[in-house]
Amino acid sequence: MSVIGRQQSSCVTVRTLPSSSLSRCAHGSASSEVATCGTPTWIGRGFTCVCFKRKGAYEPYCITLSPLQEERLQRLKHRMKVYFDAARPDHQDALRALWSATYPGQELQGLISDQWKAMGWQGRDPSTDFRGAGFISLENLLFFAKTYSTSFQHLLNKQGGKRATWEYPFAVAGVNITFMIKQMLDLDSSKSRTFVGTVFIQMLSENEWAFDLLYCVAFMVMDNQWLEKNATYMEFNDILKSTREQLEKELLSDDVLRIEDMPSYSLLC
Incomplete structure (x- = not known):
């Protein structure tokens, strides 16, 4: 697997993505070890400059x-900017749903x-x-x-495995997982870094x-690690x-091109 090796300036050494999404970078230099592109160039509505391994050498693309x-990214970014408003009927309906x-x-x-505490x-x-x-x-929950629904109920009811006396609260954990994924993917930024x-x-x-699917996978991974490490709420x-x-x-x-390709996706049922 050829993933991020060393990082320098604004470019990173990464695995190859589909060629249809790439164009040769007109600036910067590359070496066999680390490629450096200086300040990233943003092309129109495009993305940032990254360096891809091509035939044993790193070339800037x-x-x-x-x-x-672009359409789906902007829609996702819009979703992330919506605060929960208890006065909005559609948000109330989502809670009821x-x-x-x-x-x-x-x-x-x-x-x-008081019923909500059980969740x-x-x-x-x-x-x-x-x-x-x-x-x-x-929306993720x-x-x-x-x-x-089977996996959801499994985690909600803390089924399977040796559970801690002081368990994590299911719903609040879900909110934290959403926040963690947002930070990991850096989607709050105008341009991902x-x-x-x-x-x-x-x-x-x-x-x-894909974001919602990744959320489901993340929740399963979190609970799986919780059990493996015999963790308690303080951890x-x-x-x-x-x-x-x-x-x-x-x-x-390299072989993960969709969320469904992730090894941990198999945890869902």
């Missing part, structure tokens, strides 16, 4: 986004209720827990509940819901860090 990738998907057949007493929110009002990650964290973010953007052409941040490291490693694998 610039990634430009296809119209489809999450409840229905999580506890089918069980009536919700209200958007502010792993910090208090009676789940809207207060969305501040760090925004509305997309609720809802996507998980509807798309992979990480190669893993660049790789992910390429995946958007394969599936518009949650360490588990989240190791989860990120595993996700980055898998995303940067």
